[in-house]
Each structure stands twice: as C-alpha cells, then as structure tokens.
Amino acid sequence: MTGFYNGSEINSKLDIFDVVSKRVNLKKTGSSLTGLCPFHSEKTPSFHVNLNKQFYHCFGCGEHGSAIDFVMKIDSLSFVDACNYLINTYGLSVSKISNLNNYRKNQDKFKSCVELNLLVATFFKENLKKSTQAISYIKKRGISGAVAAKFLIGFADSNWNSLVDEFSNKEKKSLLIELGLVIKKKNNDGYINRFRNRIMFPIQNNFGQIIGFGGRIIDNQSIKYMNSPESFIFNKGNELFGVYQNKDHIKKNNQVILVEGYMDVIRLHQIGIKNVVAALGTAVTEKQIKKLFQLSDYQIYCFDGDSAGIKASQRLLKLLLTLNLDGKHISFAVLPSGMDPDILIEKVGPEKFSKFFQDYTITIENFLIKYLSINLDMKSVSGKATFKKNFNIIMQTLPQSEFKFFLNKYVGEYIYKKKYENIQVKFEYKDFINRPIHKILSILYYNDFKIEEKLILEFNKNKSRFEKNYGPKITCAIDYYLKEGLNDKFKSIIEETLIDTQEREKILNIYTNFFKSFKNEEILREFNETFSILISK
Ligand SMILES: [Zn+2]
Numbered sequence: 001m002t003g004f005y006n007g008s009e010i011n012s013k014l015d016i017f018d019v020v021s022k023r024v025n026l027k028k029t030g031s032s033l034t035g036l037c038p039f040h041s042e043k044t045p046s047f048h049v050n051l052n053k054q055f056y057h058c059f060g061c062g063e064h065g066s067a068i069d070f071v072m073k074i075d076s077l078s079f080v081d082a083c084n085y086l087i088n089t090y091g092l093s094v095s096k097i098s099n100l101n102n103y104r105k106n107q108d109k110f111k112s113c114v115e116l117n118l119l120v121a122t123f124f125k126e127n128l129k130k131s132t133q134a135i136s137y138i139k140k141r142g143i144s145g146a147v148a149a150k151f152l153i154g155f156a157d158s159n160w161n162s163l164v165d166e167f168s169n170k171e172k173k174s175l176l177i178e179l180g181l182v183i184k185k186k187n188n189d190g191y192i193n194r195f196r197n198r199i200m201f202p203i204q205n206n207f208g209q210i211i212g213f214g215g216r217i218i219d220n221q222s223i224k225y226m227n228s229p230e231s232f233i234f235n236k237g238n239e240l241f242g243v244y245q246n247k248d249h250i251k252k253n254n255q256v257i258l259v260e261g262y263m264d265v266i267r268l269h270q271i272g273i274k275n276v277v278a279a280l281g282t283a284v285t286e287k288q289i290k291k292l293f294q295l296s297d298y299q300i301y302c303f304d305g306d307s308a309g310i311k312a313s314q315r316l317l318k319l320l321l322t323l324n325l326d327g328k329h330i331s332f333a334v335l336p337s338g339m340d341p342d343i344l345i346e347k348v349g350p351e352k353f354s355k356f357f358q359d360y361t362i363t364i365e366n367f368l369i370k371y372l373s374i375n376l377d378m379k380s381v382s383g384k385a386t387f388k389k390n391f392n393i394i395m396q397t398l399p400q401s402e403f404k405f406f407l408n409k410y411v412g413e414y415i416y417k418k419k420y421e422n423i424q425v426k427f428e429y430k431d432f433i434n435r436p437i438h439k440i441l442s443i444l445y446y447n448d449f450k451i452e453e454k455l456i457l458e459f460n461k462n463k464s465r466f467e468k469n470y471g472p473k474i475t476c477a478i479d480y481y482l483k484e485g486l487n488d489k490f491k492s493i494i495e496e497t498l499i500d501t502q503e504r505e506k507i508l509n510i511y512t513n514f515f516k517s518f519k520n521e522e523i524l525r526e527f528n529e530t531f532s533i534l535i536s537k
Pocket residue numbers: 037038039040047058059060061062063
C-alpha cells in the first residue's frame with residue numbers, strides 16, 4: 001500500500017523508553033533517565049530521555065529526537081523503514097495516509113478529539129461533585145479524592161441532553177456524535193447522552209490523552225460496564241485501562257495483573273496494588289498481550305469465575321499458547337463465581353486481599369491441565385486418553401520454543417502420575433509383551449506395582465523378542481529416562497522393592513543381563529553406570 005506513515009501517531013502509540021532502553025542502558029537520575037550516548041563516544045552519561053515529552057537529547061553531541069528518530073539514526077534506516085520496524089516490533093496498529101493533506105487533517109482531528117474528550121471528562125468531574133449518590137458510591141469503595149482525581153473519575157447523571165447542551169458549538173457537536181458520546185434518538189429528533197447514571201472512567205492512552213470513556217452503572221439496574229464505541233481515536237483491542245497511571249509501577253515490579261473492571265483497577269491502586277490494568281470490555285487481544293509483554297515478564301490474568309469469565313479465561317489461554325512464551329511467567333487467577341477483585345477486597349479487607357488472591361492464582365501450565373481435565377475422570381484410562389488427545393491438539397498450536405518443550409514434559413508427567421483407581425489386575429508377562437518398555441515401567445511405577453523377580457526373569461528370557469520388535473523403542477525409552485531424570489523413579493522402585501543386599505545383587509545381575517545384548521553401547525554403558533550406582537547404595 002502506498003502512502004504516508006503518520007509519524008506522530010506511531011510515536012504516540014509507543015513509549016520511547018521501550019525503544020531506547022533496548023540499546024542504551026538507562027538509569028534514573030533525578031527526574032530524567034540518563035545513559036551513555038550511543039551516537040558519540042563518552043565515559044560519563046550525557047544522553048537523556050524525557051518520558052513526559054517522549055524525546056531523547058544528548059548534551060554531548062546534540063543528537064535529539066523522538067522514538068522514530070532514534071531508530072532511524074541508530075540503525076541508519078529511512079523514515080519508512082524505521083516506521084515499519086517499530087510497527088512490527090511493537091505490534092502497532094496504524095494506517096497509512098494517502099496524501100499529505102489528509103495526514104495533516106487527521107493529525108488536527110486527533111488533537112480536536114482528545115481535547116474535546118478532556119472537556120467532557122472535566123464536565124463529568126464537575127457533575128460528580130454535585131451528586132451525593134455518586135460521591136457516596138465512590139466513598140463506599142474506599143476511593144480517596146486523590147485517587148479519584150488521578151483516574152479523572154466523573155459522573156454522568158440521569159440527564160438526557162446535558163452534553164449536547166454543554167457543547168452546542170457545531171464542530172464540537174459533530175465530534176461528540178462521531179466519538180459516540182451522544183446518540184441519535186429513535187425518532188431522528190435530536191441527540192441524547194450515551195452515558196446516564198454511570199460513574200465515568202476516562203480511558204487514557206500511554207501518554208494520558210483521553211481516547212474514550214467507560215461507564216459503570218451506579219444502581220445495578222442495567223449492564224454493569226459500558227464503553228464508548230470504537231472511533232477514529234479509540235480502538236478497544238489496542239488499549240488498556242490504567243496503563244497511563246500504572247505503567248511505572250508495572251515496570252518497577254516487572255509484574256502486571258490484568259483484571260476485568262475499571263473499578264477493580266482503581267480499587268487495587270487505592271490499596272497499594274498499582275501494577276494493574278484492565279482490558280476494555282472485549283476479549284483480550286494479541287495486541288494487548290504484546291503491550292503487556294513489553295511492560296513486564298510476569299503476568300497474572302484475573303477473571304471472574306462465572307461462566308462468561310471462565311469462557312474468557314479459556315479463550316485467552318488458547319490465544320496465549322499461540323505466542324512464544326519463553327522468558328514470560330504467566331498465571332491465571334480465576335475467582336469464585338460472582339467475585340471480582342473489587343468484591344474480594346470488600347469481603348476480606350485490603351490487608352488480606354493479597355493472600356486470598358494468591359490462593360486463586362495458578363500457573364499457566366496448571367491452568368491448562370485444569371481446563372483439559374474438565375468433566376474427565378483422570379483416574380480412568382479413557383479419561384487420560386481423552387485428556388492427552390485434546391492436549392496434543394493444543395500442542396500443535398504452540399510455536400517451537402523452550403516453553404513448548406517443557407510444557408509437553410510437564411503435562412506428560414502429570415498424566416502418568418495421576419494414579420488409576422482400584423487397580424486389581426495383576427500384571428503378567430503377557431500383559432507387557434506388546435508394549436514399549438517405557439510404558440511398562442510407568443505402569444509399574446505409578447501403580448505401586450512391585451517388580452517381581454519372576455517377571456524380570458521372564459523379560460530376560462524373552463529379551464530377543466523385545467529387541468527384535470521393540471529394540472528401537474526400548475533403547476529410546478532408556479535413553480529418554482536416563483537423560484530426563486527417571487533415575488529418581490528407578491531409585492524409588494528399587495528402594496521399595498529390594499530390601500537386602502543379596503536381593504539387590506540378584507536384581508542387578510538380572511537387569512545387567514537383560515540390557516547387555518542391546519546394540520547401542522553408549523546407552524548401555526550409561527544405563528549400567530546409573531543403575532549400579534543406584535543399586536549399590
Ligand atoms: Zn551524544
């Protein structure tokens with residue numbers, strides 16, 4: 001597609017800190033961040049990054065500019081290439097502008113929209129001061145005046161026309177319509193407020209510009225949360241509520257908690273848990289996740305335990321598993337049905353909140369196991385088989401990564417470890433002859449099955465049959481166990497089974513004979529060494 005990139009739009013969707021800190025080691029000194037200038041050689045830092053104004057400046061060589069300028073300069077890229085790099089690296093959603101006039105118009109329009117939103121937010125804030133009902137609602141939730149002001153909380157009263165009356169100027173009125181703050185009446189006769197009788201939360205982008213509004217109903221009479229519709233400046237899938245107020249805390253803690261409601265964010269902020277954001281009423285998107293990945297490596301995704309919350313958490317789980325999760329530490333907190341952090345604080349008090357919250361938090365791998373086990377009897381063979389089949393389907397969506405490798409191992413071990421219930425069957429040699437040895441050992445081990453000498457002797461007698469048909473599988477299995485740490489499990493089997501030294505000697509001989517004839521000498525040697533150590537203890 002031909003056209004122009006809107007540089008200021010790209011810069012506005014980035015944090016210059018993220019871009020510069022990848023290449024320059026930045027330290028906080030006073031109110032700004034400094035580091036050694038990458039554009040000239042120096043021993044004491046004169047390179048400054050101003051987060052409020054989102055530019056860098058070097059007092060040594062005079063280099064100066066925005067995030068795009070930085071990338072252009074440091075990687076010798078053209079403007080377009082620098083834009084492409086930033087768009088791809090940070091998953092930004094920006095559109096190209098087909099001509100310069102439109103570009104300027106768009107910039108001006110963006111500015112007018114956020115300015116109007118600020119006026120509307122101020123209007124709602126004034127309304128709040130006048131409503132005893134709204135004030136008491138906020139007070140009841142323990143929110144201080146300072147925190148309410150920090151999040152620009154306001155109130156849309158029950159009036160139908162107040163916004164149109166307040167902003168009667170033609171240009172402003174048409175922007176109000178475009179931003180969805182007022183909507184057309186059914187009979188086409190004028191416009192009415194979208195938000196009525198709601199606590200209003202302005203939604204700010206990374207730089208504090210108001211791009212939309214969320215409203216929480218005050219009397220529980222209708223839909224709990226309502227948002228501005230998507231508009232020229234507001235894309236719900238790209239933004240996160242609370243990012244502007246909380247991003248420094250998130251970076252400092254290297255941990256972020258994503259919750260469902262705006263009130264949750266604010267209430268948690270109030271009790272000192274400030275590394276929290278909320279999605280904007282829609283399913284969490286890949287773009288939002290990538291934003292969170294840039295802010296921190298540790299993430300907790302919190303959901304209400306009602307059916308909608310459970311569905312949302314499962315959808316998010318599947319989405320997360322399509323991403324490369326190496327270096328990330330992801331957990332889920334699914335609260336009991338009808339509970340959200342706001343209500344949990346109410347119930348247990350701010351002091352005990354963290355402890356309770358922790359109890360509901362589990363790692364992504366355990367969350368996956370929980371999800372896959374729903375409605376399955378994991379103590380039965382068919383339960384395990386269905387579980388494994390569904391797990392395999394999910395595994396296909398994971399990109400190659402260390403995370404994938406270890407997830408596979410972890411879940412595999414979980415399935416084997418789960419004990420079968422009421423195993424009465426006595427295993428005999430013929431039960432095993434058609435199975436690879438790693439399966440045999442697993443069945444024996446995980447069912448507390450004692451290895452009887454008779455059984456081992458029979459294995460030994462028939463080793464040629466094993467090797468002929470199952471040789472490669474058996475050697476692979478032994479190799480796998482040796483490398484991946486079955487040693488512990490062998491050890492337990494032996495310790496449980498073999499009481500006296502004489503018996504140990506006997507078993508060692510049997511095992512040694514059993515494995516002696518295998519062709520892969522390296523595996524055999526390794527096995528012998530490991531096994532002798534275990535048995536000689
Ligand atoms: Zn410099």
